[in-house]
Amino acid sequence: xxKRILIIDDDPELCRLLKKCMxxxxxxxxLAYTGREGLELIRKKDYHLIVLDIMMPEMDGISTLTxxxxxxxxxxxxxxxxxxxxxxxxxxxxxxxxxxxxxxSLSELTARVQSLIRRYVELGAAPKKPRCMVFGSLVxxxxxxxxxxxxxxxxxxxxxxxxxxxxxxxxxxxxTKKQIYQNVWQEEYAYDDNNIMVHIRRLRKKIExxxxxxxxxxxxxxxxYQFNGDAGNE
Numbered sequence: 114x115x116k117r118i119l120i121i122d123d124d125p126e127l128c129r130l131l132k133k134c135m136x137x138x139x140x141x142x143x144l145a146y147t148g149r150e151g152l153e154l155i156r157k158k159d160y161h162l163i164v165l166d167i168m169m170p171e172m173d174g175i176s177t178l179t180x181x182x183x184x185x186x187x188x189x190x191x192x193x194x195x196x197x198x199x200x201x202x203x204x205x206x207x208x209x210x211x212x213x214x215x216x217x218s219l220s221e222l223t224a225r226v227q228s229l230i231r232r233y234v235e236l237g238a239a240p241k242k243p244r245c246m247v248f249g250s251l252v253x254x255x256x257x258x259x260x261x262x263x264x265x266x267x268x269x270x271x272x273x274x275x276x277x278x279x280x281x282x283x284x285x286x287x288x289t290k291k292q293i294y295q296n297v298w299q300e301e302y303a304y305d306d307n308n309i310m311v312h313i314r315r316l317r318k319k320i321e322x323x324x325x326x327x328x329x330x331x332x333x334x335x336x337x338y339q340f341n342g343d344a345g346n347e
Contacts, residue, residue, distance in 0.1 A: 116230055117141045117158070121151035121177065122166040122192065131164065134219045135226070148172030152180055155187075162230055164222075165209075166192045167200045175203050176296040179282050182208040183255055188229045192217075207282065246281055248344055251320055251329060253281055262320060272297070273316050280330060284342025287333050313338065 118140050120131050128144045135142040143158070145151035149172055151165070163181065167174035174191060181189065191204040191212045201212050210233070211225055246253040250263045258274055260267045269277065275297050280288065288296075290309050298308075317324040328344040 115139060115141045116161040117143070118162045118164065118226065119143050119145065119151060119154055119158075119160045120164045121145045121148065121169075121174070122164070123147065123169045124166070130219075131222070134223065138223055138226075140226075148174070148177035148180075151177060155181060155185060160187050161233075162226060163187055163189045164192065164226070165189055167204060168194060172295060175200075175207050175283075176279075178204065178207045178209060179279060179296070183258075183278065188233045190225055190229060203283075248281070248284075248329065248342060251344075253278065260320070267319050269316070269319060272312060273319070276312055277316055277320065277330075280338065280340035281342070284340050287336050287339045289337040293338065 116139075118135050120128055120135070120142055122128050122131070123146050125146060128146065132142040132144055143154055143160075145154055148169055151163075155163070165174050165178060169177075178189060178191070181187070188210045189208065191200075191209045193200040193204065193212055193214055201214075204212055210229055213222060213225055244255075246255070252261045254260070255278065260269055260274065260277065276293070279293070279297050290306055293309055313330060314324075317327050317330055320329055321327045329341055331339045331341050333339050
């Protein structure tokens with residue numbers, strides 16, 4: 114049975130080239146030109162490896178990877194721009210297994226793909242399940258989509274969980290309302306600030322010791338919101 118690879122990149126020409134290369138090496142390859150298209154394919158099919166570009170419009174590679182890691186442990190090889198060190202760091206922290214810097218040779222791509230598939234599929238070294246994230250008394254368990262505070266389960270809606278997971282997966286990083294809307298709601302930003310603010314307010318009531326003086330989800334005036342990864346650990 115052929116190993117199946119998913120390539121997610123907004124460059125059609127590069128996608129076709131990579132697909133041809135992978136098929137020449139004996140793999141099956143599917144293409145997605147946006148993060149959302151990729152997530153839809155991942156929902157329908159199982160893949161042995163995902164090749165994911167970081168720089169994409171609407172939903173970038175980091176956000177796409179964050180969504181992938183909610184439900185899948187499939188090895189992910191990210192493609193980054195030359196010299197963009199922060200993308201590499203964010204990608205690896207978000208759950209990528211390896212990275213390749215553009216421009217790259219097809220022989221190097223093939224070698225990394227073969228190595229990842231051999232490591233995680235043929236040798237049985239499957240990636241570990243997403244680990245619990247602990248922020249003092251607040252514990253987020255991605256494997257079971259469970260959130261507890263002081264050991265007690267919190268009743269979060271799916272959107273509240275997605276919002277908390279997205280922010281807490283990038284502690285210290287400031288996100289604008291537009292970025293939050295596109296990554297959590299996975300829709301074009303409609304400049305509906307009220308929707309985001311309502312969800313932030315409801316989430317704070319459930320996870321914050323004092324919702325009027327939040328320590329986890331911080332407002333950065335004039336910019337957006339930030340998750341404080343040091344909260345409760347002092």
